[in-house]
Amino acid sequence: MSERAVLIGLVMKGRHSSEAALDELARLACAAGATPVLSMLQERRRPDPAMFFGRGKVEQLAKACSECEADVVIVDAELSPVQRRNLEASLARRVVDRTQLILGIFARRARTREGKLQVELAQLRYLLPMLVGAGDGLSRPGGGIGTLGPGETKLETDRRRIRRRLSTLRRHIDQVRKRRSQLRARRAKLAVPTVALVGYTNAGKTTLFNQLTGGGGAASNAVFVTLDPLVRRLRLRNRRMVLCTDTVGFLERLPHTLVAAFRATLEEVAEADLLLHVCDASSQFRDRNVEAVRQVLSDIGADEVPCVTIWNKSDLIAREERRRLRLRDPEAICLSALDETSAPIVLRLIETWLGRRAIDRGHGESVKSVRLAAGAA
Numbered sequence: 001m002s003e004r005a006v007l008i009g010l011v012m013k014g015r016h017s018s019e020a021a022l023d024e025l026a027r028l029a030c031a032a033g034a035t036p037v038l039s040m041l042q043e044r045r046r047p048d049p050a051m052f053f054g055r056g057k058v059e060q061l062a063k064a065c066s067e068c069e070a071d072v073v074i075v076d077a078e079l080s081p082v083q084r085r086n087l088e089a090s091l092a093r094r095v096v097d098r099t100q101l102i103l104g105i106f107a108r109r110a111r112t113r114e115g116k117l118q119v120e121l122a123q124l125r126y127l128l129p130m131l132v133g134a135g136d137g138l139s140r141p142g143g144g145i146g147t148l149g150p151g152e153t154k155l156e157t158d159r160r161r162i163r164r165r166l167s168t169l170r171r172h173i174d175q176v177r178k179r180r181s182q183l184r185a186r187r188a189k190l191a192v193p194t195v196a197l198v199g200y201t202n203a204g205k206t207t208l209f210n211q212l213t214g215g216g217g218a219a220s221n222a223v224f225v226t227l228d229p230l231v232r233r234l235r236l237r238n239r240r241m242v243l244c245t246d247t248v249g250f251l252e253r254l255p256h257t258l259v260a261a262f263r264a265t266l267e268e269v270a271e272a273d274l275l276l277h278v279c280d281a282s283s284q285f286r287d288r289n290v291e292a293v294r295q296v297l298s299d300i301g302a303d304e305v306p307c308v309t310i311w312n313k314s315d316l317i318a319r320e321e322r323r324r325l326r327l328r329d330p331e332a333i334c335l336s337a338l339d340e341t342s343a344p345i346v347l348r349l350i351e352t353w354l355g356r357r358a359i360d361r362g363h364g365e366s367v368k369s370v371r372l373a374a375g376a377a
């Protein structure tokens with residue numbers, strides 16, 4: 001039986017939650033197995049140091065939780081240990097912050113040893129500062145949203161044991177990074193180009209990846225389905241071989257602990273020859289999502305990699321809206337990854353871009369001219 005969750009966020013000028021952010025928080029809560037029953041917002045100039053929200057709002061929240069029989073409160077921000085402890089005491093319920101919620105989803109979705117190592121590293125980096133004064137919600141070994149999977153039992157150990165485990169995880173992940181670096185060097189030596197699909201979570205990257213490569217990825221209308229990168233060989237029309245990578249979906253305010261822990265995986269993006277930025281054209285938050293992806297690309301040092309925007313799910317928007325998207329970004333492509341005709345369009349783009357890049361690499365040719373040439377092929 002899923003937990004009943006109350007969602008709450010703080011609205012500050014130019015920062016933190018809004019109705020849009022709470023909508024996304026609701027999707028994350030559902031992905032974690034909870035059932036959102038109520039959403040609330042408070043406007044404040046700054047968070048309260050003791051409870052994040054004002055005392056009056058906390059009293060209102062406690063009453064609302066009782067009325068709707070909520071099991072857990074999910075806060076659209078990262079809380080300090082003191083704030084979490086005080087909120088749990090005032091609400092008499094478990095409190096999960098945004099970072100813990102996302103980490104819990106990642107823990108549930110990680111399948112490979114590499115993915116599990118990276119998730120556990122992120123968990124422990126997040127949890128270590130929480131050990132002092134942490135409430136029962138952090139040390140609960142059972143189920144429920146925010147449960148942190150492989151790292152959960154570490155909460156009952158002392159700091160020394162956690163630091164030892166962190167050291168071990170870093171060594172293992174350094175080995176992963178070294179192995180991936182060797183593979184990339186081997187590809188470079190063999191002159192095998194790489195194309196990486198990036199984008200906001202649930203934008204349709206894996207669906208497009210499957211169209212291009214003939215399958216292999218688990219496509220779903222859910223967040224963070226792909227955690228472990230998938231790499232498949234892709235043969236172009238000129239019979240040239242390239243490698244295509246499907247990557248983990250990005251998110252607005254992606255926890256820094258996750259970005260740092262998944263650096264071994266995200267380096268695949270930073271060292272790609274071409275990025276295909278897959279965007280959900282039908283999302284009402286598409287501009288925010290695009291900016292969030294660009295921010296993560298900048299954080300991992302991939303903002304200088306050539307990038308083409310692909311407006312996926314374009315069949316779900318009006319023709320006039322598609323025209324506006326093209327006018328706003330003439331370099332972009334509009335398509336539906338569910339349509340089989342999308343693969344040839346993208347393959348022509350990749351083929352033409354790689355061909356022009358080999359000839360004009362130092363001549364500053366724009367991706368726009370590549371797109372036009374691909375469309376004329």
